Amino acid sequence: GAGVSQTPSNKVTEKGKYVELRCDPISGHTALYWYRQSLGQGPEFLIYFQGTGAADDSGLPNDRFFAVRPEGSVSTLKIQRTERGDSAVYLCASSVAGEGQETQYFGPGTRLLVL
Amino acid sequence: GNSVTQMEGPVTLSEEAFLTINCTYTATGYPSLFWYVQYPGEGLQLLLKATKADDKGSNKGFEATYRKETTSFHLEKGSVQVSDSAVYFCALSESWGKLQFGAGTQVVVTP
Numbered sequence: 063g064a065g066v067s068q069t070p071s072n073k074v075t076e077k078g079k080y081v082e083l084r085c086d087p088i089s090g091h092t093a094l095y096w097y098r099q100s101l102g103q104g105p106e107f108l109i110y111f112q113g114t115g116a117a118d119d120s121g122l123p124n125d126r127f128f129a130v131r132p133e134g135s136v137s138t139l140k141i142q143r144t145e146r147g148d149s150a151v152y153l154c155a156s157s158v159a160g161e162g163q164e165t166q167y168f169g170p171g172t173r174l175l176v177l
Numbered sequence: 178g179n180s181v182t183q184m185e186g187p188v189t190l191s192e193e194a195f196l197t198i199n200c201t202y203t204a205t206g207y208p209s210l211f212w213y214v215q216y217p218g219e220g221l222q223l224l225l226k227a228t229k230a231d232d233k234g235s236n237k238g239f240e241a242t243y244r245k246e247t248t249s250f251h252l253e254k255g256s257v258q259v260s261d262s263a264v265y266f267c268a269l270s271e272s273w274g275k276l277q278f279g280a281g282t283q284v285v286v287t288p
């Protein structure tokens with residue numbers, strides 16, 4: 063079946079611009095996660111959705127970052143006034159119900175480069 | 178807070194050698210432990226997991242045992258292949274699914 067998909071695969075933008083990154087989870091998965099992976103590092107948690115609501119957004123670095131999941135399926139990560147330090151690979155994952163022992167299925171990521 | 182520490186890479190091995198990647202963790206509760214792998218040009222995928230103390234996860238010839246007494250989850254494979262060349266990430270999660278990852282260990286297997 064279809065896995066987690068993310069679009070675009072690559073995004074180049076200029077400092078100060080607004081970007082949107084999209085994640086389409088596995089059908090039927092109620093839990094959706096966003097992570098950010100900088101070069102040479104492990105992924106860092108950003109935000110977790112259970113259904114339509116953000117159950118934990120403690121990983122968002124500042125108020126320039128925002129994410130939505132209005133219908134409990136597709137999610138969009140929005141970054142305002144991008145900075146060069148936002149350059150990273152943004153990963154989306156989904157799991158069946160959001161319980162700790164579950165497997166998370168990751169998408170291929172969106173590579174964001176802020177010039 | 179919780180954290181995961183894994184050995185730095187790159188780890189370079191010859192084919193058929195024994196591989197160990199050390200992983201230790203700190204956690205306030207009783208986390209589930211995972212090894213994820215990222216093959217060149219591919220996304221992160223689960224390699225194996227263990228959800229409670231003394232559980233052994235295994236997959237594709239890899240094994241790791243959840244050791245609560247030493248707070249460790251070391252990854253081992255008895256005979257590596259060139260196709261095992263990848264970056265390996267140790268991770269934990271507590272009562273719900275937020276994953277905390279180590280920094281990753283690159284493994285290079287030469288013929």
